[in-house]
Every structure is written in C-alpha cells, then in structure tokens.
Amino acid sequence: xxxxxxxxxxxxxxxxxxxxxxxxxxxxxxxxxxxxxxxxxxxxxxxxxxxxxxxxxxxxxxxxxxxxxxxxxxxxxxxxxxxxxxxxxxxxxxxxxxxxxxxxxxxxxxxxxxxxxxxxxxxxxxxxxxxxxxxxxxxxxxxxxxxxxxxxxxxxxxxxxxxxxxxxxxxxxxxxxxxxxxxxxxxxxxxxxxxxxxx
Numbered sequence: 001x002x003x004x005x006x007x008x009x010x011x012x013x014x015x016x017x018x019x020x021x022x023x024x025x026x027x028x029x030x031x032x033x034x035x036x037x038x039x040x041x042x043x044x045x046x047x048x049x050x051x052x053x054x055x056x057x058x059x060x061x062x063x064x065x066x067x068x069x070x071x072x073x074x075x076x077x078x079x080x081x082x083x084x085x086x087x088x089x090x091x092x093x094x095x096x097x098x099x100x101x102x103x104x105x106x107x108x109x110x111x112x113x114x115x116x117x118x119x120x121x122x123x124x125x126x127x128x129x130x131x132x133x134x135x136x137x138x139x140x141x142x143x144x145x146x147x148x149x150x151x152x153x154x155x156x157x158x159x160x161x162x163x164x165x166x167x168x169x170x171x172x173x174x175x176x177x178x179x180x181x182x183x184x185x186x187x188x189x190x191x192x193x194x195x196x197x198x199x
C-alpha cells in the first residue's frame with residue numbers, strides 16, 4: 001500500500017505517542033500497561049520502510065528521553081538506576097533488529113495473503129529473539145548489578161524468566177497493528193472502487 005509523506009508522518013506520530021504513553025506507565029491510567037516499544041519498532045520498520053535515516057534515530061532518542069524523564073522523576077540519577085548500565089546502549093542494535101524485521105517483511109510481503117501472514121510470523125519471531133538476546137545478554141554480561149559469578153547457566157535461567165512475557169507483549173501490539181493495517185488496506189480498496197464506479 002503506497003503512502004503519502006503526510007500519511008507516513010501521521011503513522012510516525014501515532015507510533016511515537018503509543019511508545020511514549022506505554023513506556024512511561026502513566027499512573028493516571030490506574031494500572032500498569034505493557035510497554036509497546038518493541039512492537040512500535042517492528043511496526044515502524046514495516047510501515048515506515050525507507051525512512052530509517054530519520055525515523056529510527058528519532059524513535060530511539062524518544063525511548064532514551066522517556067527513560068531519562070521517568071528515572072530522574074523518581075529522584076534517581078539516570079546512570080545509577082538498576083536497568084541502566086553499559087549494556088543500555090545495546091538497545092540501539094536490539095531495537096534495530098526489530099526495525100529490520102519489520103522492514104524485511106514490508107519488502108517481501110505479498111498483500112493480504114496467507115503467505116504474508118507466514119512471513120510476518122517468521123520475521124517477528126526472528127527479530128524478537130534477536131532483540132531479546134542482545135538486550136538481555138548485554139544487560140547480564142555488562143551490568144554491575146548482576147551478581148557474580150556470571151555463568152552461561154545463570155544467564156540461560158535469566159533468559160527464561162522474561163522470555164515469554166516480552167515475546168507475548170510484542171506479539172500483542174504487532175497483532176493490533178496488523179488488524180489496523182488490514183482495515184486500512186480494505187478501506188483504501190473500498191474507497192478506490194467507489195471512486196472508480198462514480199466515473
């Protein structure tokens with residue numbers, strides 16, 4: 001589905017908003033909401049393919065800014081927070097894997113067909129797993145907050161603790177994005193047919 005620059009900017013703004021709201025975990029929502037960041041980077045790679053030179057760095061900067069604001073709002077120095085270590089900067093290649101997964105899917109998809117669904121599942125699983133290995137591995141091996149001794153056995157145990165929740169949350173957001181995509185494509189088709197019928 002070809003998009004105008006205005007549509008791309010609208011999609012970018014919507015994705016950035018979703019990431020900001022879910023990454024902050026706003027208390028005014030009266031409950032914790034799942035962070036959509038992973039799903040946002042995958043969907044951005046799909047919908048905004050070809051804009052990676054500006055869209056990816058801006059989304060990356062937004063993620064860091066949100067983390068900084070949330071952490072410092074708690075009265076904690078950014079670099080002394082448990083989740084922030086030398087491994088924090090590996091979020092760039094980790095989120096990059098998700099972006100590339102979505103971008104690869106956009107390049108190889110074949111419209112609303114079963115083959116596209118299969119490709120989407122494969123692209124999502126591969127990019128999610130790469131993202132998880134990079135982000136979790138960099139934190140485990142580089143963070144001073146992880147107790148010594150660091151072993152592959154304890155790393156694999158740590159991998160297992162968070163693996164399914166991260167994959168399920170990402171799949172949920174990407175699934176919602178897929179539903180919106182299908183509805184948008186169908187609406188565009190109906191509008192196009194209706195316009196042709198009037199001529």
